[in-house]
Amino acid sequence: MDSRQREEQYTLATYNHIRFPISLVRGEGNHVIDDEGRRYLDLYGGHAVCLLGHCHPRWVAAMRKQLAELVFYSNTVYFAPRAEAAELLVSHCYPSMAAVYFCGSGAEANETALKIARKATGRKLVVAMEGGFHGRTLGALSVTGFPRMRAAFPENAEAWTRFVPFGDLGAVQALDPSEIAAVIIEPIQSVAGIRTAPASYFLALRDHCRRCGIALIFDEVQTGSGRTGEWFWGMHHGVEPDLVTTAKGVGGGFPVGAVVASDALAAEVKPGDQATTFGGGPLAAAAIAATYRIIEEEGLVERVARFSASLRERLASLEGRGVREVRGLGYLLGVECDRPAKEVQARLMEQGILVGTSGEAQTFRLLPPLTVGEEEWEIFLGALEKALRE
Ligand SMILES: Cc1ncc(COP(=O)(O)O)c(C=O)c1O
Incomplete structure (x- = not known):
């Protein structure tokens, strides 16, 4: 064989x-x-x-150095690479962003963002877009707008989501806002075949969410870290979400995910609200810091x-x-x-x-x-x- x-x-x-x-x-x-x-x-x-x-070569050198110094320790201790990665990520994200939570993948970042939004608003429903892809774990799948991917798990994956057509603001406005914790949206729907909506839609959606106390989550797992020609997608149009989730390239190939939260939502997150063993470990943090430094300097x-x-x-x-x-x-x-x-x-x-x-x-x-x-x-x-x- x-x-x-x-x-x-x-x-x-x-x-x-x-x-x-x-x-x-x-x-x-x-x-x-x-x-x-x-x-x-x-x-x-x-x-x-x-x-x-x-x-x-510069990323490999940074990882070699970290490998030789400290491979792993959990979030129970402080270390400098994590501080550096966090500062770099927050400072390159939207102006209102205040703090980051590190995890291991895009799905996990989305799960975390949904938890933060639900706890902060005390509401249970999430609005998601048809054709949006947010990952395959049950929480991330519950907001993924491909019925064929949810078909085997309808009870787990559909009860707390309201799917609306991407780009249709009226469909979001028609829902009772007092029940809605968050709107989650992939600014450019990648798996769906690279589909987007006009900037005016995103600006109006931003406005609606702000007026109704709904957390706006941008899934920038693919659009983050420079891929679209800005550090994050909304920077093309001056539109800022309340939570940004990102993964894929953020560690330059090392498996990492992250949720970046606005000042207002960061203040709602309390000790014990979320945790993961590997998130923001020394190698992951070194990978993020090296990736962001190289993107910037080159x-x-x-x-x-x-x-x-x-x-x-x-x-x-x-x-x-x-x-x-x-x-x-x-x-x-x-x-x-x-x-x-x-x-x-x-x-x-x-x-x-x-x-x-x-x-x-x-x-x-x-x-x-x-x-x-x-x-x-x-x-x-x-x-x-x-x-x-x-
Ligand atoms: C936009 C988007 N969000 C979330 C995910 C899930 O990320 P992961 O596969 O790291 O869980 C993906 C993966 O392709 C993605 O493209």
Whole structure:
């Protein structure tokens, strides 16, 4: 049995439908290398995680140093890397944000945000968007707007949520606000195929939540930490949530999640309200601090804004030649094609390029490291034209 067969035999079957037919052994910058020595340009970024590319030398050095000094201790003690990670995350988030809670994943961050909002408001219902994705644990799943993912657990996952169409403010306003603790929203719905709503909708939603005492939660698990060309998505439009959840790239590849709370909501969180053993451990904290320092010092957010504008233009020029529509912002893009995305993905993979598919059958996603630049995009565009001609 080769290692792929062994993996399939000894792990639960949950991922068998999405696995790429490759086995990776190494990552170098914007590339990954498989067990046959083939190099792939990674425009999938390990599923929107590897913001700095693979094995960024400064990130590796910071992690090596931390590994040699202190691998783990829980939240029962203080240590400097956690203080640094917290300060960096809060200071790069929205102006009204005051404090962070560290955990291990995006789902856990959303679970925590829902708890904070429910306790602070004393209300039980949450409004969530059709097509929004917030994770697979029961609490996160309960606000995930894909009925097929909740179908096996209707009692656990649907009782306390009111789903409304994304972008429909009237549907939120029609609900009795005195029962609603929070509105949770993914500013750019990624799994749904890169869908967003006008800035005016988000501003009006912000206003409605403020007037009705509802906590507005932005799930920035994908849109956070620079991916859209701003540190956090709402900064494009001057719209601030009360709670931000983030994960994926925030640790540069190390598994971390975080909830950042506004001044007002942070004041409502009391000792014992939430806890997790591994959240904000030394390695996790060192990973976050290194990632944020590198993004800042290498000007990666500005770089995304610069390169994505010309990439969008070039992709738009393929409309009518295999591309139907290009959606998204910065380095979170969806390309809707005139054929199944899986087919385009396979043809790009044959040419040594990895991209993601999405919940929408004809849309593939670009979720690359922020370090990808002009040279890589030229290679990708040439390969895409070829894939669409075939
Ligand atoms: C927007 C969004 N929120 C939450 C999650 C869940 O994060 P995790 O898989 O780390 O639990 C994801 C994962 O894809 C996501 O894309």
